[in-house]
Amino acid sequence: MQRAKNANMTVVIGGGIVGLSSALALARAGQRVIAYAPRDDAAPSWGNAGHIAVEQIAPLASRAALFAAPRKLFAVGGALDFPPGMARHWLPFAWRFLRATAPRRFLAGQAALEGLMAGAMPAWRRLVETLDAPDMLSENGHLVAWESAASAKAGQRAWEAAALGTATLAPADARTQAKLAALTEARLFGPVAFTGSGQIRDLSRLHDCLRTALVDAGVEVRERHADLALSNGRASIDGVAPDAVLIAAGTGSRLLMEQTGHRTPLIAERGYHIRASANRWPADLPPVVFEDRAMIVTRYEHCVQAASFVELGDPAAPPDPRKWRRLERHVAELGLPIEPPYRRWMGCRPTLPDYLPAIGKSRRASNLFYAFGHQHLGLTLAPVTAEIVAAMIGDAPPERDLAPFDIERFQTNGRIS
Known part of the structure; x- marks a missing residue:
């Protein structure tokens, strides 16, 4: 790609899906781009469930999630864990999460997230x-399926009452139900089929395609961490x-x-x-989501994956092998056609207390932008965020209000809230 010699220089920090997508969008918009993108097998972008979750417009910081938390704890068989040894990480986060569940803040967050999510699938197509x-x-x-009539009734009722954005749901047809019945030795109840959502067929191929596209677009990719500093109101690199x-480095963004x-x-949600x-x-x-177990199973091109757990804590702490053993037990108890040997993985989702991302321009450094959380x-x-970032850095008129995603929303009278 040819660019004018006086094209602006942008540095993108982050090797995950948001960082790579943003670097590509910026380069294609005419910027000269350097991407600091160290390869990291633990990056959550390359180990997630592959699900394009346009139905999840309700922030997880909600009163419903708060009231449901005790029965979802890992200690009683659920997927939510607050490891005692990581309390210094999750206690401050939990307090801010509690404040974010106020109905007014939840509804404002849902409206903001719905507007962002409406562009997600079109951006992926592009x-x-x-x-x-x-x-x-x-x-x-x-x-989505359940393992008892009672949980199916409650789960269906909850989804039917939920705001789903551009997605819709209906009872699974007879053919789909037959496929699910043949898949598991357990009896499943009330499966529902969502339309409007989707998946990436292979995350490794996506990673390789993005890396190739970056090179083709003239991006200089540096596979190391950036040396960031602030001087005279401007961010500098090396x-x-x-x-x-642009800071788009996942949990490293903090x-x-x-x-x-x-x-x-920001906390690591492992x-x-x-x-x-x-x-x-x-x-x-x-x-397929087995909702009673908070587990999603995804078929990729060369493997099948079962994923679960929300473990709040330290991104650098060693993985908890009990989580893998429980996933393996879920697979065995359901009688799913997933057989060892297993490849085990743990990655960290970058999460803010109100479960909204941070996307915007810094008020503390005139050349600093961010997209994380x-x-x-x-x-x-990732793709819709990349388009927003490219427009924002290119000084294009904003297509949507980014105020709900301003990182300064957590500052109150100079203190973090």
Whole structure:
């Protein structure tokens, strides 16, 4: 790609899906881009459930989630864990989460997230077309099933009452129910099929396609961490102040933002998965959520993956093997056609207390921008976030109100809230 010699220089920090997508969008918008994107097998972008979750417009910071938390704890068989040894990380986060569940804040957050999510699937279509890999995106929805009539009734009622954005749901048809029945030795109740959602068929291929597209677009990719500093009201990298710096480094964004004077209540929300050969899993089955176990199973091109858990704490702490063992037990108890040997993985979702991302321009450094904190929706929102970032850095008129995603929303009278 040819660019004018006087094109602006932008540095993007982050090797996950948001960082790489943003670097590509900026380059294609005419910026000269350097991307600091160290390869990291633990990056959550490349180990998530592959689900384009356009139905999840309700922030998880809600009174409903708060009241349901005790019965979802890991200690009683659920997927939510507050490890005592990581209390210094999750106690401050939990207090801010509690404040974010106030009905007024929840409704404002849902409205903001709904507007952002409305552009998610169209942005994904545009991205995969430009990657010359349209088959990478599946728009076959996903399935949710339960293991008892009572939980199915309650689960169906909750989903039918929920705001779903651009997604819809209906009872699964007879053919789909037959497929699910053949998949598991357990009896499933009331499966529902979502339309409007989708999945990425293979995260490794997506990663490779993005890396190739970056090189083709003229992006200089540096596979190391950036040396960020603040001087005279401008962010600099390795002692040089470019026209723009974008922080999109997942859980690593907290330290980077603090180096530029921002207090950022970001936590690592650790998730776990197991992967195995996909030999016996139907290739045409969309992601299946076993809601009683808070587990989603996704078929990729070369493997099948079972994922679960919300473990709040330290991104650098060792994984908890009990989570993998429980996933393996879930698979065995359901009689799913997923057989060892398993590949075990743990990754950290970057999450803010109100479960909204941080997208905007810094008020503390004139050339600093940020896009992080997408929690469970990083894959879903990456392309639309990239388009927003490219427009914002390029001084294009904003297409949507970004005030709800301003990181300064956590500051009250100079204190973090």
